[in-house]
Amino acid sequence: MKKFNTSPISGMQELLPNLQMEFNRLKNGIHEAFQAHGFQDIETPTIERTEVLLAKAGGDTEKQIYKVVKTAETASDADQALRFDHTVPLARYVVEHMNDLAFPFKVSQIGRNFRGERAQKGRFREFYQCDVDVIGWQSLPIAYDAEVIRTLMDALQVLPIDKFTVRVSNRKLLSGLLEATNLNQQATEIFEIVDHAEKVPAEVTAGVLTELGIGEERVQQILDFIKIHGERAEVIPQLRAMQLDNATFQAGIDELDTVLGLLETRAGERMQVVADMLIVRGLDYYTGTVFETIAPEYREIGSICSGGRYENLAQHYTDQALPGVGGSIGLTRLFYILRERGLIAESETKPVDICVIPISANEYTTAEYAAAHLRREAARVDIVMTDKKLGDKIKYASKVAKYMIIVGEDEAKSGKFTIKNLETGETKEISF
Amino acid sequence: MKKFNTSPISGMQELLPNLQMEFNRLKNGIHEAFQAHGFQDIETPTIERTEVLLAKAGGDTEKQIYKVVKTAETASDADQALRFDHTVPLARYVVEHMNDLAFPFKVSQIGRNFRGERAQKGRFREFYQCDVDVIGWQSLPIAYDAEVIRTLMDALQVLPIDKFTVRVSNRKLLSGLLEATNLNQQATEIFEIVDHAEKVPAEVTAGVLTELGIGEERVQQILDFIKIHGERAEVIPQLRAMQLDNATFQAGIDELDTVLGLLETRAGERMQVVADMLIVRGLDYYTGTVFETIAPEYREIGSICSGGRYENLAQHYTDQALPGVGGSIGLTRLFYILRERGLIAESETKPVDICVIPISANEYTTAEYAAAHLRREAARVDIVMTDKKLGDKIKYASKVAKYMIIVGEDEAKSGKFTIKNLETGETKEISF
Numbered sequence: 017m018k019k020f021n022t023s024p025i026s027g028m029q030e031l032l033p034n035l036q037m038e039f040n041r042l043k044n045g046i047h048e049a050f051q052a053h054g055f056q057d058i059e060t061p062t063i064e065r066t067e068v069l070l071a072k073a074g075g076d077t078e079k080q081i082y083k084v085v086k087t088a089e090t091a092s093d094a095d096q097a098l099r100f101d102h103t104v105p106l107a108r109y110v111v112e113h114m115n116d117l118a119f120p121f122k123v124s125q126i127g128r129n130f131r132g133e134r135a136q137k138g139r140f141r142e143f144y145q146c147d148v149d150v151i152g153w154q155s156l157p158i159a160y161d162a163e164v165i166r167t168l169m170d171a172l173q174v175l176p177i178d179k180f181t182v183r184v185s186n187r188k189l190l191s192g193l194l195e196a197t198n199l200n201q202q203a204t205e206i207f208e209i210v211d212h213a214e215k216v217p218a219e220v221t222a223g224v225l226t227e228l229g230i231g232e233e234r235v236q237q238i239l240d241f242i243k244i245h246g247e248r249a250e251v252i253p254q255l256r257a258m259q260l261d262n263a264t265f266q267a268g269i270d271e272l273d274t275v276l277g278l279l280e281t282r283a284g285e286r287m288q289v290v291a292d293m294l295i296v297r298g299l300d301y302y303t304g305t306v307f308e309t310i311a312p313e314y315r316e317i318g319s320i321c322s323g324g325r326y327e328n329l330a331q332h333y334t335d336q337a338l339p340g341v342g343g344s345i346g347l348t349r350l351f352y353i354l355r356e357r358g359l360i361a362e363s364e365t366k367p368v369d370i371c372v373i374p375i376s377a378n379e380y381t382t383a384e385y386a387a388a389h390l391r392r393e394a395a396r397v398d399i400v401m402t403d404k405k406l407g408d409k410i411k412y413a414s415k416v417a418k419y420m421i422i423v424g425e426d427e428a429k430s431g432k433f434t435i436k437n438l439e440t441g442e443t444k445e446i447s448f
Numbered sequence: 449m450k451k452f453n454t455s456p457i458s459g460m461q462e463l464l465p466n467l468q469m470e471f472n473r474l475k476n477g478i479h480e481a482f483q484a485h486g487f488q489d490i491e492t493p494t495i496e497r498t499e500v501l502l503a504k505a506g507g508d509t510e511k512q513i514y515k516v517v518k519t520a521e522t523a524s525d526a527d528q529a530l531r532f533d534h535t536v537p538l539a540r541y542v543v544e545h546m547n548d549l550a551f552p553f554k555v556s557q558i559g560r561n562f563r564g565e566r567a568q569k570g571r572f573r574e575f576y577q578c579d580v581d582v583i584g585w586q587s588l589p590i591a592y593d594a595e596v597i598r599t600l601m602d603a604l605q606v607l608p609i610d611k612f613t614v615r616v617s618n619r620k621l622l623s624g625l626l627e628a629t630n631l632n633q634q635a636t637e638i639f640e641i642v643d644h645a646e647k648v649p650a651e652v653t654a655g656v657l658t659e660l661g662i663g664e665e666r667v668q669q670i671l672d673f674i675k676i677h678g679e680r681a682e683v684i685p686q687l688r689a690m691q692l693d694n695a696t697f698q699a700g701i702d703e704l705d706t707v708l709g710l711l712e713t714r715a716g717e718r719m720q721v722v723a724d725m726l727i728v729r730g731l732d733y734y735t736g737t738v739f740e741t742i743a744p745e746y747r748e749i750g751s752i753c754s755g756g757r758y759e760n761l762a763q764h765y766t767d768q769a770l771p772g773v774g775g776s777i778g779l780t781r782l783f784y785i786l787r788e789r790g791l792i793a794e795s796e797t798k799p800v801d802i803c804v805i806p807i808s809a810n811e812y813t814t815a816e817y818a819a820a821h822l823r824r825e826a827a828r829v830d831i832v833m834t835d836k837k838l839g840d841k842i843k844y845a846s847k848v849a850k851y852m853i854i855v856g857e858d859e860a861k862s863g864k865f866t867i868k869n870l871e872t873g874e875t876k877e878i879s880f
Contacts, residue, residue: 019766391484
């Protein structure tokens with residue numbers, strides 16, 4: 017009988033071992049791709065000074081931040097809270113350690129972040145983010161924007177999804193268009209409207225733009241602009257054909273062209289790369305390249321991985337210019353949705369390769385000898401030492417392992433063992 | 449110029465990338481040993497209901513717990529705090545999921561825990577614990593005590609320490625001795641005194657025992673008992689020779705004998721296993737086997753890894769008997785001390801295997817092609833795309849990588865490359 021509510025707090029991922037193994041397999045696969053591209057791991061503390069976390073944030077972020085109560089022994093510390101993303105602690109880290117880092121600093125962060133938002137199915141208050149960022153010293157060539165996207169594309173290959181579409185744009189394009197049409201005073205509102213345009217009919221977008229006091233012709237120009245999407249070979253000429261006499265806009269075209277060009281070798285059957293002017297990303301933070309990745313067969317997942325270029329990582333902490341580009345995979349939410357869609361296999365993987373079952377305590381030494389031998393060949397080996405009947409030990413082995421080896425008197429004497437595949441029933445003789 | 453205090457909060461580990469890599473190497477090595485022994489990974493949330501965390505705890509633990517402030521959107525939740533160890537969340541997890549687990553449940557937990565204690569050199573408020581536990585359903589054979597110790601012994605091999613001594617005892621021995629001598633009313637105090645006996649002269653221990661009102665003969669008997677230590681072949685006969693007519697004491701001898709016997713095959717030049725009656729472990733929690741591991745050459749490190757048998761993992765949450773045995777490596781503190789002692793090499797390992805350096809943007813596609821090829825052979829490859837001079841690019845490569853490949857016009861045409869070892873200067877021709 018339970019004496020207590022033992023469920024985890026709402027909004028926290030807690031998995032049974034076989035699902036945990038699957039989650040870890042995806043997490044490790046993503047990490048391997050980050051490493052293969054030369055990104056270096058760092059790990060910042062879970063707890064940060066509240067003033068560091070909130071130097072830039074505000075609004076929802078401030079409302080959702082988990083503050084930490086100081087204990088009697090930490091009472092003299094500054095106010096503290098749990099980190100809500102990897103970017104803010106990264107900014108602090110880079111400023112703190114700038115003299116010891118090699119720039120461009122290619123950095124990978126995979127860890128748990130926290131947001132105390134309203135409990136809701138599929139929303140997590142504690143969640144894994146898998147981030148890559150490249151931070152430049154004073155400047156950072158546009159080629160790194162492509163490198164970040166390429167790295168994330170390689171990381172996504174580990175997911176049980178057949179097809180991905182990477183949608184790329186550059187915020188300088190819409191910014192330039194607004195400058196050229198004297199709408200840059202309303203840029204924040206217009207970016208927000210474009211960010212939501214995909215979710216509503218074009219008339220609604222037109223309506224809210226008109227409500228801002230924007231004339232019909234300008235509204236139509238924006239609507240025409242955000243419809244532009246497709247392969248590099250179509251989109252770049254379309255953008256050039258707009259013949260906007262604005263340096264920001266032209267820089268946006270060049271950057272987008274470069275990034276798409278560098279990604280062409282990497283695109284393929286499974287990974288499509290397109291330009292799409294609907295992509296602006298919500299955050300003010302981004303200043304150039306922006307991207308999102310969707311799975312066309314599972315559009316309801318939304319963006320699987322996203323990011324962009326920011327002109328200055330750490331302007332709140334230092335005067336040093338540290339431009340960067342980064343992206344992130346929200347793994348906890350993604351895993352939840354993949355499970356919901358039946359794309360995560362629960363039962364195929366077993367946590368143990370081989371269960372060694374000594375018939376009695378007399379065979380423990382032999383069992384241990386056999387297990388040590390098998391472990392040297394990188395097998396995961398469990399020795400079943402319960403005082404149950406042999407049948408019960410075999411039942412346990414079938415639950416956790418792929419193979420079993422029973423060790424009785426004969427095996428202990430001869431050093432010859434029978435290894436049995438618990439799924440197929442096949443047996444094979446081995447000896448150590 | 450810094451505008452902010454950007455140092456991490458006191459008591460939090462924050463490492464530069466090359467040290468982070470070393471830390472991760474140790475953490476992964478420990479994890480591999482846990483997996484090789486058939487332990488299954490789980491991960492419980494960082495935040496738990498305070499009532500779950502404090503069901504059993506009290507005293508210092510309660511004072512050091514980090515409570516979390518609820519946000520407006522989580523206001524209706526129960527009070528929450530950060531976990532301070534893996535054992536309490538494990539108890540909750542096992543009760544919550546007992547119908548879905550295979551018992552004995554061999555479980556591995558590697559993650560961060562939190563204690564808001566006074567800032568002090570080498571003490572951490574956020575720290576990694578690497579735990580293994582075996583949880584039985586109603587009963588759990590003593591052989592699993594040896595399995596937990598054996599697993600931890602294998603895990604410790606990854607550390608840059610030449611020699612370890614595992615000190616094993618069984619709390620039933622001192623408990624039985626106190627029962628037999630009618631001192632069991634004062635068991636808690638006496639266990640505490642024995643737990644500290646190693647740090648003070650024998651006269652001090654005698655003094656505090658006498659202060660408890662224990663007669664001279666009994667005090668001497670305790671002092672004689674806690675001096676017993678050595679190999680199984682010496683210690684077991686010594687304990688039997690005490691001829692104590694007490695069932696608990698005799699059970700303690702049998703259990704200790706069995707555990708030491710099962711560990712004999714695993715002991716060796718690097719790993720010594722001894723019985724030592726000074727080992728009782730501070731916590732009331734333990735009921736049988738207890739162990740600590742020290743490095744004889746670095747005694748100041750203290751216990752590197754410790755644990756024991758507990759009769760009931762989750763008595764505060766369920767009536768179901770769930771006996772277990774477990775142990776833990778406190779990796780953050782250990783890593784700190786190893787660094788202090790100069791046992792962690794900072795510079796030997798490089799985060800990148802090969803830096804590919806395209807001379808200009810014209811060679812980006814070839815560089816990317818070469819990198820993709822090398823990554824398929826599991827190399828970690830960085831492409832240097834800064835707009836610096838070649839000399840600066842090579843300087844960067846020397847910092848992060850072991851090898852470099854320069855890609856110019858000729859290489860792009862011929863598909864033939866020169867790979868240079870940046871440490872030795874050696875070169876080799878390769879072609880894709």
